[in-house]
Amino acid sequence: MKGYHLGELEELILLTVGILDQEAYGVAVLEEIKNQTGRMVNISAIHTVLNRLEEKGFLKSYMGGATEERGGRRKRIFTLSAAGRAAIEEVKSLRNKLYDQLPPLALDFSNGQ
Amino acid sequence: MDSKCKHFPPKWPDRFLEFYCNPSRLEQIQGDAYELFYMDLEERGLAYARVRFLIHVLSFFRWSNIKRTKSTYQTFSHGAMLKNYFKIGWRNLIKQKGTTFISVFGLACAVGCCMVAYLFIAQIWFKGLNQPNKDEIYQLTYTAEGENGLVTYGAVAEPISELIPEKLNRVQNHTRVLREFPILIHKNESYQQRSIYIDPAFMEMFTYRMDYGFAGALRDQDQVILTHELSEKLFGDIHPIGQELALVVDGEEKLYKVGGVLADLNDMDMFNFDLLVNFESHPYSTLDITLEEEWNSELWTFIQLEKGQDISEFNAGLQALTNIQNQINPDKPYLNMGLVAYSDLVYKVDEIENGVRDFLGLGPQILLGSIGLFILILAVFNYINISVLMASKRLKEIGVRKVIGSRRSQLVFQFLSENLMVCFFALFLGCLLAGFIFLPGFNEIASKNLKIDLLRDANIWVFLGGMLLFITLISGLYPAIYVSSFKPINILKGSQKIGNKSILTSILLTFQFTLAIIGIVAGIAFVQTNYINENRDWGYSSADKIIVNVPNQEDYLPLKNKLLALATVNEVSGSQDYVGNWIREEVLEFDDQEYEISLLNAEANYPDILDLKLKEGRMFNPELISDTQESVLVNQTFLDRLGLTFPLDEKITLDSANYSVVGVVEDFHTIFFQEAIDPMVIRASPDTTFNYLTLLMSSGTAESSLNAVKKIWHETIPKGLFQGKLQTEVFDREFSDVQGVRNILLFSAILAVILAALGLFGLVSLNMNSHIKDYCVRKVFGANLSDISMKLFRRYLLIWGIAGILGGAFSILIISSFLDSFFAFHSGVGVFPIGSGLVILLLVVAVTVGSQIWKILKANPAVILKSE
Incomplete structure (x- = not known):
């Protein structure tokens, strides 16, 4: 198969959803990314990506967990689907495979300083 | 947590989000936005949080989040729904023939009256505006010192016209227009006819439809162009082109041939004339007069600019003309000259002395306009009253539809669409009434030539469309909203009371009666005044x-x-x-x-x-x-x-x-x-x-x-x-004039009485239908005629009494001042007009309610009470 074609942000968010496990919704993902990578992502971008991933079948979602801060509105909780987990695996193994083919740094003198 | 909830996200962005957001995503998006707001509030304070909230709302405004209208499938179902609305509406109208007739007939009369009033008013304000070149035509004016400050005159010195091509650039056409009342002699009969003497260019600037001949006929100095009416008057069925006639101006007779006949102008032309004559054939052109005399004679001068020309470029040219005039004719100096747009002439009636339009005659316009409005109000009130009552027969339908899940807006739409149908019929019938009955009568009275010109007059369509919308909304909105506001539980339980004793119905009825009384009093007072004036001593003997x-x-x-x-x-x-x-x-x-x-x-x-x-x-x-x-x-x-x-x-x-x-x-x-x-x-x-x-x-x-x-x-x-x-x-x-006004007033009074009677009849009979069992039970228990009559009459007599007081007071105020403005000698609003107004209305009430009492008396309680 040709692979899952995950974009960089898609991959990041997919991973975050996996990490958060049953707690993943828009704001939580945003916070988690900020804490883990220090990166500020726009909330609407996160929503777009979450919805797109769901359309692609990598995520599943259900409504749940109303809180007072949300004015009594429910969260849409995202979880990894089997396809999502497979995609992460796939991407990771691809990365690893490519990484392993890098020549060792110490033997390379061809482009010296 | 408590401290957070003291503050809320800003309202407007929140509403905007709710407005645009796709409902399936709204909850999560709004929830996240709120959560972020409170997080920001805690970290950075209120102002920051608010700004961030706005930014978030804006950033959510993406294609994928925006609510979109339905797919083709849903549009189709919308059409089916509309069709359904109209189908139900149509069935309802058919089922209630009597009340539908009352509504349609009343509204149609009102539309007809408004139509006549509109045409009369439009004929004054839109006069001449059918001309295709109206935006390029300007009239030359000048301003001079008058006794009480500056005065602007519409007529300029005659020779200025010759200087126009030389001094004013890019003027396409220009014409002089001279009013004259020559004596027209044809076959030994003489008539005095309104003529305008013009340059041939006039016919290029202004466009007229021709019945016979062609517009260029005036280039020939021996030819004239007649209006349709004059041609019929002079020649009847004979082909007018080439016929001869003579015009006498200042005792000088000149022979002309008819070169063209204009199609009917319908009183919609800027100039009032019966025939057009070439200016050069006026005796003035051959008169031997000095230069100064030439400059002293003034007439209207119009120019037509080339397309897209700005009038400010003419200032220098106009100044040059002013200078020439002041040099030749220093006794009568111009301060400056100006241009007035053709389409503005009507608005500048008061500002221009000696202009094309001299007065607007607001009095008749107000009179006709208020009669139209008056009848319209009566008809609309009838309709409101009846449709609220009619809805009482459909309570179950409303209840069931609501329970099944019909939204209120859908119910309102249902009622409005029925209303639209009624109004549409009324409009159609009203046009017919106006075109075939009201307008011919009015033209006769006012010696006008008004017509409903659906093909050429775009304004009439605007008027009709506006009328349809206006009547539909004003007469239908209240019943629709009122009726759709009932709670289904009350309706289905049977505890919903509607209409028959409602205060609004009484107020509307009182108002209608008041209007009817004012109408009757106006009519009778006018008839009375006319009668007195016809028999008034003139102070001398007019015989022999x-x-x-x-x-x-x-x-x-x-x-x-x-x-x-x-x-x-x-x-x-x-x-x-x-x-x-x-x-x-x-x-x-x-x-x-x-x-x-x-x-x-x-x-x-x-x-x-x-x-x-x-x-x-x-x-x-x-x-x-x-x-x-x-x-x-x-x-x-x-x-x-x-x-x-x-x-x-x-x-x-x-x-x-x-x-x-x-x-x-x-x-x-x-x-x-x-x-x-x-x-x-x-x-x-x-x-x-x-x-x-x-x-x-x-x-x-x-x-x-x-x-x-x-x-x-x-x-x-x-x-x-x-x-x-x-x-x-x-x-x-003068007598025929006031008789015309009298006829209009009598007509509107009669119409007002008929409408009030119809409305009352509709109300009483609908009430009766829903309470007939009540009365039959009373009858069985021995209620006699007077008991039942008292019960039925009491309310209407009360309304009649209040309306009598109000109507009497108002008519003394309004009608007296109306009579004052019309006559120096009149009978005033005395006991007789008011008394007869009250009596007529009382008769109407008695007959209408009496017919229903008669119905109860004739009814057999056994038959009616058996039916369930």
Whole structure:
């Protein structure tokens, strides 16, 4: 198969959803990314990506967990689907495979300083 | 947590989010936005959080989040829904034929009246605006110092027209327009016709549809173009092109051929004319006059600019023209010249002296407009009342639909669509009514030529569309919203009460009755005033007298002598003006004070011939020379106004000559009863030349001799226009005018009564239908006629009473001031008009309610109570 074609942000968010496990919704993902990578992502971008991933079948979602801060509105909780987990695996193994083919740094003198 | 909830995200961005967001995503998006807001609030404070909230809302505004209208499948179902609305509506209308008829008929009458009023008003305000070049045409004006500051005049010096091509650049066409009232002679008949003398370019600037001939006919100086009406009047069925006619201006006769006939103008042209004539053929062009005289004669001048030309570029050219004029004619300097857009002429009526439009006549417009509105209100109230009641029969339908999940807006839409259908029928019927009944009648009364021109007049469509929307909303919105507001639980339980005792119904009914009373009072008061005025003493004897005009001074004596030779003529007297027409005003000096008075110059025997009633002193004595030089008669008003009593010791001064007052006559009506009697001085002048001759005929021969007099007149003055008439006819035109107004008022009063009656009938019969069991039970238990009648009548009598008080008070206020503005002499709003208004309305109530009581009396309780 040709692979899952995950974009960089898609991959990041997919991973975050996996990490958060049953707690993943828009704001939580945003916070988690900020804490883990220090990166500020726009909330609407996160929503777009979450919805797109769901359309692609990598995520599943259900409504749940109303809180007072949300004015009594429910969260849409995202979880990894089997396809999502497979995609992460796939991407990771691809990365690893490519990484392993890098020549060792110490033997390379061809482009010296 | 508590502290957080003191603050809320800003409202407007929140609403915006709710407005655009796809409902399936709204909850999560809004929730996240709120959560972030409170997080920001905690970290950075309120202001920051608010701004961030706004930014978030804006950033969510993406294609994937925006609510979109439905797919094709849903549009289709929308159409089906609409069709369904109309189908249900149609069935309902068919089921309720009587009430539908009342609504449609009432609204149709109202639409018809409004249509006539609209056409009348539009004919004044949109006059001439059908011209395709209206945006490029301008009229030249000039401003000069007047007695009370600056005055703008619409007519400019005649030679300016010749200088236009030279001084003003990029003017496509220009024309002079001269109004003239020549005498038109055709086949030995003479008429006075409104003509405008124009340059041939006029026909290129202004576009007219032609019945015959072509618009360029005026390039030939011997040709004229007639209006449709004039052509019919002169030639009837004969083909008019090439026919000959003669025009007499200032005694000069000139022959013309008909070169074209315009299609009907429907009173919608800027200029009022019967025929168009080439300017060069006017005697003025061949007149030998000095340059200054040429510049002194003023006429309307119009220019047509090239397309897209800005008028500010003309300032220099206009200044040059002003300078030339002031050089040649320094006695009458222009301050500056200007251009007035053709389409603005109507709005500048008051600003331009001597302009194309002289007055707008607001009075009739207000009268007609308020009648239209008045009928419309009556009809709309009828409709509101009836449709609220009608809905009571459909309570179950409303309840079931609501329970099944119909939204309120859908119910409102359902009712409005039914309403739209009623209004559409009403509009259609109203157009027919207006076109075939109201307008012809109105044209007859107002001597207008109004028409509903659906093909060419775009404004009428705007009016009809606006009317449809307006009536639909105003009459349908309240019933629709009211009816759809019921709670299904109440309806289905049967505890929902509706309509029949509602305060609104009573208020509307009271209002209708009040309007009807005002209408009746207006009609009756006007009829009464007319009756009194028709029988009013004119203050002199009008019998056996013929008045003829004398156009030229040299004809005076020959005409007088020839007329005296006629066997039936007993006496002839000349006068400058004649009684029964406008009489010139002069300034009189008395006791070092100035007074405005009417001055009647006449021969010494004129007061005797007219049979004026002498009050004190004596009439003129034709034998006394002093009487024709220094004596005057005055009327009673004169003495009252100046606070004098006869005999006067002092003399009065007119034109710096002194006169003594030898007698006082009773007041008499020289002009119609619309004006009060002015102080009048009658001065006997030597028998020289007068404008009119009054012939005293042998008793009873005036009418039969008129033709003989006309014949003699024409023999003496072949190129003149005979304007002779009987003294008894002098007020005929005014009488027919007020009769026209009377007819309009009577018509609207009758319509108002009919509408009020129909509305009442609808209300009572609908009420009765829903309560007939109630009354039948009463009947079974022995209620007699008076019990049932009292119960039914009480409410309507109360409404009648209130409406009577209100209507009486209002009509005293409104109708009196209306009569005041119309007549100086009128009967006022007395007991009779108000009393008859009340009685008529009471009869209407009695008959309408009585018919329903009759229905109960005839009803067999067994049949009605059995049915369930």
